[in-house]
Amino acid sequence: MTQKLPPVRVRFAPSPTGRTHLGSGRTALYNYLLARQTGGQFLLRIEDTDQKRYVPEAEQELMESLRWLGLEWDEGPDVGGPYGPYRQSDRKEIYMQYAQRLIEKDKAYYCFCSPERLARLREQQMQSKQPTMYDGLCRKLLPEDALRRVKQGEPHVIRFKTPKEGTITVRDYLRGEITVENRTIDDYIIVKSDGWALYHLAAMVDDQLMHITHVLRSSEWLSTFPLHAHIIRAFGWREPVFVHLSVFLKPSGKGKMSKRESAALLQDGYSIFIKDLEKLGYLPEAVVNWIALMGWSYDDKSEFFTMQDLIEKFSLDHLNPSPAAINFTKFDHFNGLHIRHLTIEDLATRIKPFLINVGLKVDDQKLIQITPIIQERLVTLDDAVEMAGFFFRDQLEYDASLLIGKNMSADESLKALAECQQLIANLDFRKKEDLEMSLRALAEQLGVKAGQLFGILRIAVTGQSVSPPLIESMMILGKVRVMESIETAIQRLRLLVKDDQPNL
Numbered sequence: 001m002t003q004k005l006p007p008v009r010v011r012f013a014p015s016p017t018g019r020t021h022l023g024s025g026r027t028a029l030y031n032y033l034l035a036r037q038t039g040g041q042f043l044l045r046i047e048d049t050d051q052k053r054y055v056p057e058a059e060q061e062l063m064e065s066l067r068w069l070g071l072e073w074d075e076g077p078d079v080g081g082p083y084g085p086y087r088q089s090d091r092k093e094i095y096m097q098y099a100q101r102l103i104e105k106d107k108a109y110y111c112f113c114s115p116e117r118l119a120r121l122r123e124q125q126m127q128s129k130q131p132t133m134y135d136g137l138c139r140k141l142l143p144e145d146a147l148r149r150v151k152q153g154e155p156h157v158i159r160f161k162t163p164k165e166g167t168i169t170v171r172d173y174l175r176g177e178i179t180v181e182n183r184t185i186d187d188y189i190i191v192k193s194d195g196w197a198l199y200h201l202a203a204m205v206d207d208q209l210m211h212i213t214h215v216l217r218s219s220e221w222l223s224t225f226p227l228h229a230h231i232i233r234a235f236g237w238r239e240p241v242f243v244h245l246s247v248f249l250k251p252s253g254k255g256k257m258s259k260r261e262s263a264a265l266l267q268d269g270y271s272i273f274i275k276d277l278e279k280l281g282y283l284p285e286a287v288v289n290w291i292a293l294m295g296w297s298y299d300d301k302s303e304f305f306t307m308q309d310l311i312e313k314f315s316l317d318h319l320n321p322s323p324a325a326i327n328f329t330k331f332d333h334f335n336g337l338h339i340r341h342l343t344i345e346d347l348a349t350r351i352k353p354f355l356i357n358v359g360l361k362v363d364d365q366k367l368i369q370i371t372p373i374i375q376e377r378l379v380t381l382d383d384a385v386e387m388a389g390f391f392f393r394d395q396l397e398y399d400a401s402l403l404i405g406k407n408m409s410a411d412e413s414l415k416a417l418a419e420c421q422q423l424i425a426n427l428d429f430r431k432k433e434d435l436e437m438s439l440r441a442l443a444e445q446l447g448v449k450a451g452q453l454f455g456i457l458r459i460a461v462t463g464q465s466v467s468p469p470l471i472e473s474m475m476i477l478g479k480v481r482v483m484e485s486i487e488t489a490i491q492r493l494r495l496l497v498k499d500d501q502p503n504l
């Protein structure tokens, strides 16, 4: 049993540059779990300093996705909090102050190199097979000269003055200590020429000012982690615990999912985007369970977890840094498990919008009766349309030839259905056993298998060859409706029988 942490302050800090995908969902989830488990706080911070990549709709989708998953934040741009603002675009001045402090401490410097010079430098370095890095030209400027040029309005950026000697050792919670030679770390730009701070500075400042204790973020930041540690140490700040989470790979396990592959996935009823999953009939509980296990495990056996279970059982010590392949078959499995875990009322409420969405008029009372007989069979909520849509349709549409029983002629099928009609007219629809026994007895009397007779009746009553249990379905539909459907089926079969007669 791993030791529980004291209350943590953690943050999910997305950049609103695109759609919210599973990877973001999982980062947010792990942060949330840690906060809830320890009685700490979960913050949402919007990292929108990259004006070029900003997508206005992204932020709304992000918040909706998190809320749908049940990941409510305690502090954030919309709910406020004691350490706001929580949107980086509202914190430009703060970053500038901290960049100035680094310059005063001789830990950062103004750089006036033109984009053309930098492009040429890069080209030369590539040709001579050297690492592409800034050559430190402006690092050598006298501070007073640099300041004068800034005051004269000369375009500039601010770069971090990475030490060129020695090494730096950083500690990732999952990977242990990582030591890097300083000369391999570039003098990264921390403030761009438009005055906006870059992630490297902005996130470190915010984590400090917002009292973040643990940074759980994507492992794409591992390569610049030493730079981040340098920045934190340049200020003499306390370092949060850094946890770089595993990356997600496409289902084949080879590489990350591309845009084109994501679009193709949708054709198969899957998606890597959280908002799509809602529309595709997945439960947020299943998404949470599934993504929680992509990079974390409790033991070798347990697989069903509710949010409450996860809050109790989650532990940083059981995170796995290896890449995790997205497995949609597992996802379907989890969705089925969580569907079966719901109460009938809850499941009915969640199915209803899918039925309405295809234009069906849903009667709530009937839906409550239907839900238990389909609960076992649903993989996604929208399966209810195909499985149980007939309950809400006035007319059944099916190919009349389906009314011909297996290994039977149209004539034999017609006779069997007509006998059924007579029998059913006198049966009590409240008694399930009676209905079943009588129909089985009829099959025997007709010399056909129960499966053959039930097959014909299933098409007649539901219009489909796969349906929820037939007897229960008939009971829910009621005798009047069942009799009408059988009558229609008989007429359709008659036409088939006529067609079968040889022309005289």
Ligand code: GLU
Residues within 6 Å of the ligand: 012, 013, 014, 015, 047, 199, 203, 216, 217, 218
């Ligand atoms: N804005 C960064 C991103 O979306 C956040 C990384 C972090 O959590 O620090 O990748």
